[in-house]
Amino acid sequence: MEEKFAHPELRTPENLVYKRTDLLVDCPLSYCPGCGHGVVHRMLMEVLEEKDIASKTIGVNPVGCSVLAYDFMNIDMLGAAHGRAPALATAIKRLWPDRYVFTYQGDGDLAAIGTAETIHACNRGENFTIIFINNGIYGMTGGQMAPTTLPGMRSSTSPYGRDIDIMGHPLKITELIAQLPGTYYVTRQSVQTPAAVRKTKKALRKAFDLQDEKKGISFVEVVSNCNSGWKMTPVQSNTWMEENMFPAYPLGDIKVNGELVK
Amino acid sequence: MAKIKGDIVVNIERCKGCEVCLAACPFTCIAMSEEVNSKGYHFAMKVNDDCTGCSNCALVCPDGVITVYRAKVTVA
Ligand SMILES: Cc1ncc(C[n+]2csc(CCOP(=O)(O)OP(=O)(O)O)c2C)c(N)n1
Ligand code: SF4
Ligand code: SF4
Ligand code: SF4
Ligand SMILES: [Mg+2]
Numbered sequence: 001m002e003e004k005f006a007h008p009e010l011r012t013p014e015n016l017v018y019k020r021t022d023l024l025v026d027c028p029l030s031y032c033p034g035c036g037h038g039v040v041h042r043m044l045m046e047v048l049e050e051k052d053i054a055s056k057t058i059g060v061n062p063v064g065c066s067v068l069a070y071d072f073m074n075i076d077m078l079g080a081a082h083g084r085a086p087a088l089a090t091a092i093k094r095l096w097p098d099r100y101v102f103t104y105q106g107d108g109d110l111a112a113i114g115t116a117e118t119i120h121a122c123n124r125g126e127n128f129t130i131i132f133i134n135n136g137i138y139g140m141t142g143g144q145m146a147p148t149t150l151p152g153m154r155s156s157t158s159p160y161g162r163d164i165d166i167m168g169h170p171l172k173i174t175e176l177i178a179q180l181p182g183t184y185y186v187t188r189q190s191v192q193t194p195a196a197v198r199k200t201k202k203a204l205r206k207a208f209d210l211q212d213e214k215k216g217i218s219f220v221e222v223v224s225n226c227n228s229g230w231k232m233t234p235v236q237s238n239t240w241m242e243e244n245m246f247p248a249y250p251l252g253d254i255k256v257n258g259e260l261v262k
Numbered sequence: 263m264a265k266i267k268g269d270i271v272v273n274i275e276r277c278k279g280c281e282v283c284l285a286a287c288p289f290t291c292i293a294m295s296e297e298v299n300s301k302g303y304h305f306a307m308k309v310n311d312d313c314t315g316c317s318n319c320a321l322v323c324p325d326g327v328i329t330v331y332r333a334k335v336t337v338a
Binding site: 003004005006007010011012014015016017018019020021024028029031032033034035036037038039042191192193194197198233234235238 | 267268269271276278279280281282284285286291303307308309310311313315317318320321322323324325326327328329330331332333
């Protein structure tokens with residue numbers, strides 16, 4: 001195909017300003033077109049590359065769409081049973097305190113089946129990073145309702161919308177764990193715009209920097225889209241997320257240096 | 263006069279046609295192709311000469327398929 005507006009003369013190593021990091025394996029990601037998981041993977045790998053800690057980092061992948069994260073992140077990874085990533089990460093960090101350790105978990109993994117592991121790891125003040133991808137749904141298994149599903153939100157198991165009277169309230173687990181003394185840094189970000197992506201990267205950087213201080217859990221929630229589960233185009237899903245998810249899950253820091261942000 | 267000029271290279275075979283990069287470009291430089299790649303996706307392509315190499319499109323691309331170049335060029 002002829003590229004009409006191409007400028008091959010500009011494509012030199014000195015002029016290179018952005019390319020996919022080599023810490024992402026050179027293979028197609030398994031995610032649906034437009035899914036935020038891919039952006040978070042890339043920002044995470046960029047942070048490890050910039051800190052030059054890839055060989056000293058161990059990740060724990062969840063069960064969920066990102067179960068295959070070990071295929072995409074070119075670092076040491078272990079797969080946990082569904083929801084148990086914080087327990088496995090606890091063992092890894094305690095056995096290898098000089099390693100950087102993180103879990104990467106969806107909302108079904110972290111806030112449903114793994115609620116106990118999440119809360120206790122946070123309460124114990126383990127020294128690893130939790131990356132929490134909240135798309136308000138069980139993406140991998142076909143879009144079932146999750147604890148994080150919004151009131152009135154349709155899913156395959158709440159086809160008429162989540163009815164609070166019958167199905168209970170959404171669980172704001174991030175606000176909940178921020179109350180625990182073992183969490184040191186808790187923030188909520190997103191990745192649907194360039195500015196949001198830059199902020200998420202900064203938050204991830206801070207979370208890994210804090211592992212050196214050994215003051216407890218650094219927790220980065222990323223409110224993300226699941227356009228397949230939400231039955232929308234990727235662009236529609238990002239707008240829907242801004243209009244509906246952000247009011248319920250407001251972006252910004254929740255706890256900094258062990259203090260709740262007022 | 264010196265001017266900042268940018269260029270992007272889209273990995274066409276890896277593009278999933280999600281269109282997320284379109285809205286991220288401040289200069290509407292990107293549109294979707296008429297053709298499709300081997301997976302059947304329309305792919306992102308540059309459609310004007312206004313790119314400054316700001317990298318916004320590359321940052322939001324879920325599949326990380328955009329490479330960005332930027333240079334100062336002299337124009338008459
Ligand atoms: C013990 C166990 N129970 C249930 C499942 C089925 N299962 C697989 S992924 C998943 C939920 C994934 O949702 P989430 O963590 O939000 O990840 P997403 O796919 O949305 O990123 C469930 C219930 C399983 N694999 N193992
Ligand atoms: S099902 Fe949802 S979370 Fe899973 S890859 Fe597709 S869009 Fe992403
Ligand atoms: S680098 Fe910036 S100006 Fe160029 S196409 Fe991408 S978003 Fe548009
Ligand atoms: S954001 Fe990436 S995958 Fe989506 S259309 Fe643009 S280049 Fe293709
Ligand atoms: Mg989910």
